[in-house]
Amino acid sequence: MNKVYLVSIVALMTSLLAISAQAAEVKLAVVDMQAVLQKAPQIAKINEALTRQFKGRQDSIVKAQNELQKEASNLQKNAAVMKADERNILENKLMTDQNKVKSMIASFQSDLSKKQSESLHSFIQQLDCVVSKVAVQSGYDLVIQKGSTLYA
Numbered sequence: 001m002n003k004v005y006l007v008s009i010v011a012l013m014t015s016l017l018a019i020s021a022q023a024a025e026v027k028l029a030v031v032d033m034q035a036v037l038q039k040a041p042q043i044a045k046i047n048e049a050l051t052r053q054f055k056g057r058q059d060s061i062v063k064a065q066n067e068l069q070k071e072a073s074n075l076q077k078n079a080a081v082m083k084a085d086e087r088n089i090l091e092n093k094l095m096t097d098q099n100k101v102k103s104m105i106a107s108f109q110s111d112l113s114k115k116q117s118e119s120l121h122s123f124i125q126q127l128d129c130v131v132s133k134v135a136v137q138s139g140y141d142l143v144i145q146k147g148s149t150l151y152a
Contacts, residue, residue: 027139031131032146042126046119050112057108064101071097 075090135143
């Protein structure tokens, strides 16, 4: 059994030496994708387009939240002097409106997230093409992302 371990260790060491010998000939590049995504003007354009596209829905959610807040404060102020039936009706309306606002927010967030993801995916595909083109033109053998390396 010890011979198997010894042979395995020798094989591993030999392969590591071979890899390190080959690595001396490899030309590598490291791309900081976070910096690219933060500084790219295309990202700013994507964000502006999303803001324009979703502004109306965001405004209607804010308006609905304000109305809900008014209803809640009205109920809180007048609950003591209201009849039980009126109070129950307002409480039920308040809960219904709360659920409606929560649903609007969830739908908004889902749609916005989906659209952001689609837009970002498209940009990343373009970026991959550019990186590949530059790598080929510059003679790089390997291009890796900065986040996937321990040190660069």
